[in-house]
Amino acid sequence: MSTSVALAAALAGFALGFSMIVAIGAQNTFVLRQGIRREHVLAVVAICALSDVVLISLSIAGTGFVLGALPWLMTVVRVAGALFLGGYGVLAARRALRREADALSVSGAEPDAASRRRSLLAAIGTCLAVTWLNPHVYLDIAIVGSLANSHGDARWLFGAGIAAASVLWFTTLGFGARMLAPVFARPLAWRILDALIAVLMLTLAVLVLLPLFTGSGS
Template sequence: MNLISAGFSGFALGGSLIVAIGAQNAFILRQGLIRSHVFVLCLICAASDALLIAAGVGGLGTIVSQSPLLISVVTLAGALFLATYSAMAFRRAVKPGAMVAGTPEGMALKAAVMTCLAFTFLNPHVYLDTVVLLGSLSAAYQGPERVAYGAGAVIASFAWFFGLGYGARYLAPLFARPAAWRVLDGLIGVVMGLLALGLLISFLRGA
């Protein structure tokens, strides 16, 4: 019973952290809508989370939380990347030529994978949520219960990303018109821009 309770706690906390709107989720949603490399990208996001969660539960969270330089480097790199992607999203939103027959052009597999990895590992919140927060809270459990806690968080990640990626196709009728894509890309641009601004402010405060 304790294993089930620990696993559920990990699932609930991991799910609550992952579901929050962010760069990863916006990217997966868009790729899911155009049905481009969905399985590979969802697998990368979920497997990356699993790796970081395992590291955090294993004790890496303490090391990361005590390294301000590492957090600062990742924060600045993430801000620059998100600002660039925000500009690209706004460009897609205002340029009619970026759409063909109502469907945006997809990315090549290599470009999509690299973009997905950047969204994952250049986002300091990923480390703070998975490695530091989930990792530190795992200290309340010992032995098999700690493993169950981590497994619950990993399952939440896989369920969310694959649900988002493949569930997005049910919104396809709504995005049959180019105007809907312009709105989505405009919103993505705003989200990415605000995230970049937040990271930049965080970096400047920590400098």
């Protein structure tokens, strides 16, 4: 394999990765919120990036063909994903409507060790859910697998390019979000953000289920 072929495959994967990852969705919204709050950002970014590496590897290895052979799996994923998105949207709506302040604060008492552990476990659980219960991820697997295998021996370099785009994006989103902290020092800003998150999540939940009722789903 020539260097030019390898480089072309990696760059093509990188470009595809950005086009698929840089979009408003449940995962990016969650990473953004954690970044603004500066809560367990490293863990969240690591889970998102590593999950993408695993999913990309599975797609190249042939998971897309499995999903094609067992279409009922997509139905299960759609229902589970819609339930999670709907629940997350309801929680965001409750946060937006509640009266108590939820401003970003740099003062006050530090949480104890038990509270930090609970917070970390909650962040990890939510991050895994918005990543692995997203049905569009499994649709992307088939696309990535097909495109990667079209590059022949360079398919893994193509996948490496996608993975590099994922790592760069989530790192930038998670750690760059803290620059918005001054804006979110006011409770109103959090309420607006949570209202937008609620609308987005509930809309995504409906869109995820829609193909099951229109007959266009797998």
